[in-house]
Amino acid sequence: MNQRMTASALTVAAILAATPALAQSTNRGLQTVADGAKVTGHMTIDFNSRSVRNTNGLDVYTIENLTVADLMAYSGSAQRKPEDTITYSLRMDVNNPQNPSQVAKEVAILRGETPIDEGGRYQPEAGNLRLDIVKGQQSSGKFGGIIQGREVTRWWELGEQISRASKAADKLYSRTVNGKVVTIQVKNPDPLSFQGLTLAAGPLSFLPQARVSGNLDYDYELGNWLTDNNGISFQYAIGNQAYTDKVTGSIRYVEEEGSFTDAKGQSRTYTGYYDYNLRFNEPVVKPAEAFFGGENNDADVDAFFGTVEQNQAGLYGRIYYADSEDGCKREKDESGQMKCVGPTKSEVYWDLKPVKLTYSQLGNWFKLEPLMIGPFNDE
Numbered sequence: 001m002n003q004r005m006t007a008s009a010l011t012v013a014a015i016l017a018a019t020p021a022l023a024q025s026t027n028r029g030l031q032t033v034a035d036g037a038k039v040t041g042h043m044t045i046d047f048n049s050r051s052v053r054n055t056n057g058l059d060v061y062t063i064e065n066l067t068v069a070d071l072m073a074y075s076g077s078a079q080r081k082p083e084d085t086i087t088y089s090l091r092m093d094v095n096n097p098q099n100p101s102q103v104a105k106e107v108a109i110l111r112g113e114t115p116i117d118e119g120g121r122y123q124p125e126a127g128n129l130r131l132d133i134v135k136g137q138q139s140s141g142k143f144g145g146i147i148q149g150r151e152v153t154r155w156w157e158l159g160e161q162i163s164r165a166s167k168a169a170d171k172l173y174s175r176t177v178n179g180k181v182v183t184i185q186v187k188n189p190d191p192l193s194f195q196g197l198t199l200a201a202g203p204l205s206f207l208p209q210a211r212v213s214g215n216l217d218y219d220y221e222l223g224n225w226l227t228d229n230n231g232i233s234f235q236y237a238i239g240n241q242a243y244t245d246k247v248t249g250s251i252r253y254v255e256e257e258g259s260f261t262d263a264k265g266q267s268r269t270y271t272g273y274y275d276y277n278l279r280f281n282e283p284v285v286k287p288a289e290a291f292f293g294g295e296n297n298d299a300d301v302d303a304f305f306g307t308v309e310q311n312q313a314g315l316y317g318r319i320y321y322a323d324s325e326d327g328c329k330r331e332k333d334e335s336g337q338m339k340c341v342g343p344t345k346s347e348v349y350w351d352l353k354p355v356k357l358t359y360s361q362l363g364n365w366f367k368l369e370p371l372m373i374g375p376f377n378d379e
Helices: 007-026 155-167 298-304 359-376
Strands: 039-047 059-068 072-081 085-095 103-115 130-133 139-142 144-148 170-177 180-187 190-199 210-219 224-226 232-238 241-254 258-261 267-270 272-280 314-324 330-332 338-340 345-355
Touching: 059 359, 072 103, 072 359, 085 359, 144 359, 170 241, 170 298, 180 298, 190 359, 210 241, 210 359, 232 359, 241 359, 267 314, 267 345
Parallel strands: none
Antiparallel strands: 039 059, 039 345, 059 072, 072 085, 085 103, 103 130, 130 139, 144 190, 170 180, 190 210, 210 224, 210 232, 224 241, 232 241, 241 272, 258 267, 272 314, 314 345, 330 338
8 A cells, every 4th residue: 555645545445445344244224323423514505596685596505514423424515596406516424334433525425406397396316416426436326206395485475375274174283292192283284295205325335225205394374394194204225124214293493592502612693493303203193082172272382392202213403593684685575564585694503413213214314304405494
């Protein structure tokens, strides 16, 4: 070996050489993520389509070191032309399965376009969205299927949506909290739907291709995301064994100001946050089994979105937002007053905790999240 080969290059070579053998011998994908592991990182969103200061109309999502436990990390950007395309260029680092403190830099790249059709459907295969392994044993895996974006993404269109919702049948959502079935209702939720979505394999050999189906429903009244009893299903195979994971639960939006300490120990302020309470493979709860009086009450809503029972297999914690509206475009609200169409910039910080999840489960979810980056962050 060339004596001038850098320590960094040696680390990369060792990780890439060890990964296939380790995956085959110990089924790393089925191992449980270590207690205390975290998902941390930072993203800046420049909503140029909402700004009077920018004429290109591109919304830019810049991710800095989105670290998924001791599995992998993303850095790079996505650019979206609303209602047209979103283009990805996200570099991926990976951890050495045998020694997670060792990191191989920029082993893979999630890149390509995802066209958005007139119906709001994101189509990754049409734009050749793929995960390219660019170091070691090089390969390329494609994403496929459809992500049906939310029907309404702009607040000044909500009047019509709410009017339709008042005439629509309620949809019920239930979960067990402290042994009691709690049910709430949402009028005409707007689904973010996964239709035969295929997640590419990689960037490590024990993270196989997966198929995703189901809905993440948006509640306009409260600004929350919920899953129904069908949940979001991930189907994949490790070795000769097929697996299906179902994710159920909620991502609640809380609009309040405060401060927190980020992964680098810096104090940060926020204007709101998403509170994650997503469970993997929890027992099915049928709304018909619950005592339900027909109207949401504060106690049921608080219980449904509460932070109890976070010892079950799942993903918990917060994603913080610091929003600003400098130079925003304006539209008339229902009272005729001119109002910002939304934030022109958001500073976003992940602070999530995986509990009793396998590396495959965690890897699947965080190959899905970048694909939701547009509709999930619309106002």
